[in-house]
Amino acid sequence: MTQDEALTRREWLAYGGAVVGGGLLAGCSGSEGAGDADSTQTAGTPTDAEATQTAAETDQSYSVSMSPVGEVSFESPPETVFTRLTHHADMAFALGRxxxxxxxxxxxxYDGLWNQFVERLPGVSLDxxxxxxxxxxxxxxxxxxxxDVHLADPAWIVKQDAWSQSDIDEIAENVSPxxxxxxxxxxxxxPDSWAGSYEYYTLWEQFxxxxxxFQERERYQALAAIHDDLLSTIEADLPAESERPTAVMLASADLDEIWAYTMDQPGFLNAHTRPLGPRDAFEGAIETNSTVDFEVLLEADPEVILFLGGMEPGTSLPKRRETFKSDPAAAEITAVQNDRMYAQGARYQGPILNLFQLEMTAKQLYPEQFGQWPTYGEGPYPEIPADEQLFDRQRVADIINGDL
Structure with a gap:
């Protein structure tokens, strides 16, 4: 495929400014000069009506800038979306895509995991x-x-998958940005090529x-209003820091190897725990994403344990609880003795999962302030009485479905 062929195929979508490396997708070429108004129309020369239509289409183009790619120009909203990580897939989902x-x-x-939450959004489906x-x-x-667009971070792909900059540029030029x-x-x-210029965003800033x-400003504003109200509810009722529990987040497929995550580190992975401000059970003694064993956990002695992936279909939280209770060291952990071991969803959350995880984590950490989290073993996000919900499921469902 030649570049000219690619540009013809993708003329609706083009890079508009400085982006990754030096490879840019050129915009649509401008129309030829109209010439003298009285000149004879020749084959291949656009009529006045065609020129007017082309100008109108050009006027509808728009640009959006995001680090690390810079400014990207669109002539119409993307219709098909490549994603790599679930925070981006959830963003597309939130926007009705x-x-x-x-x-x-x-x-x-992740289809199975996300649908545990989608179950509570009336009239919404996801596959x-x-x-x-x-x-x-x-x-x-x-x-x-x-x-039509690669909703993914080229800096991450270069960092993780050994793609070259020329590979990134080739896809941007020949497929889509x-x-x-x-x-x-x-x-x-x-990576070094982005050092000093990479910008960090919160989850909702990037959303x-x-x-x-996607030209979905109204949908974003509607969901952001729900998120803001939820944060205000949480902030208004948070107990004093000295009265908050110590907590740790764990991930493990079979508990043979356990990863521990702190809950106050910068970044959108903690977009559902940082606003709640639990105390770090490790008191800074370990870095996030460290492997730990039961003895290390006992030394930290968290009052609350959160299990990442605990809501994934096929995962039995009762079995995980029993594994902890049957181990001599783990059985002594305060969270285990007090049955404060709870399921979580996913770290790479988008806006929809963030709303659910803010609600569930608020209830798990502070039941007196936000209502008791229902006993959960497996299956969909549990039913919570309407007067104990921290956000309106029907309103979120309506926004996803375009009923604004």
């Missing part, structure tokens, strides 16, 4: 099963998917930019 996603990391796993698994994407597959930010997850260092790219 869940079915437009063409790829994502571990699609069957990510069977999509291309894009954790280590190939250029060939990106050509085949032919997505990159438009995503992932290293804001925990403020990771970007606003994605909404701009």
């Amino acid at each position: 869940g079915d437009s996603v063409t790829a994502m990391h571990a699609p069957d796993y 990510w099963s069977g999509l291309y698994s894009s954790w280590q994407p190939s250029k060939e597959q990106l050509y085949e998917l032919d997505s 990159w438009f995503g930010n992932s290293l804001s997850d925990r403020h990771q260092q970007p 606003e930019l994605v909404a701009e790219a």
Whole structure:
């Protein structure tokens, strides 16, 4: 495929400013001069009506800027969306484009996990099963998917998957642009080529930019209002810091190897725990994403344990609780003795999962202030009485479905 062919195929979508490396997708070429008004019309020269239509279409173009790609110009909203991580897939879902996603990391796993929450959104459905698994994407597959936008971070892909800058530029030029930010997850260092210029965003700051790219400002504002109200509710009722429990977040497939995560680190991975301000059970003694064993956990002695992935279908929280209770060291942990071991969803949350996880974590940490979290073993997000819900499910469902 030649570049000219690619530009003809993708003339609706083009880079508009300085972006990754030096490879840019040129915009649509301007119309030829109209010449003298009295000159004879020749074959291939646009009529006045055609020129007017072209000008009108050009006037509808818009640009959005996001680090690390810079400014991207669109002539119409993208219709198909490549994603790599679930915070971006959830953003597309929130904007009514869940079915437009063409790829994502571990699609069957996250389809099952997300649908545990979607169950509580009336009239909303989601199906990510069977999509291309894009954790280590190939250029060939990106050509085949032919997505209208790559809602993924090229700096992350260069950092993790050994793609070259020329690979990134090739896809941007011949398929469609990159438009995503992932290293804001925990403020990771970007590759050297982006050092000093990479910008970190909160989850909702990045969601606003994605909404701009899809021309969905109204949907974003409606969801952001719900998020702001939820944060205000939490902030108004948070107990004094000295009265908050010590807590730790854990992840493990089978508890043979356990990863521990602190809950106040910068980045959108903690967008549902940092606003709640629990005390770090490790008191800074370990870094986030460290492996620990039961003895280390006993020494930290958290009052609350949160299990990442605990709501994934097929995961039994009662079995995890029993494993802790049957171990001599783990059984002595305060959270285990007081049955304060709770399920969580996912770290790479988008706006919809963030709303649910803020609510559930508020109840798990502070039941006296925000209501008791129901006893949960497995299955969908539990039913919570309407007067104990911290946000309106029907309103969120309506926004996703376009009823604003």
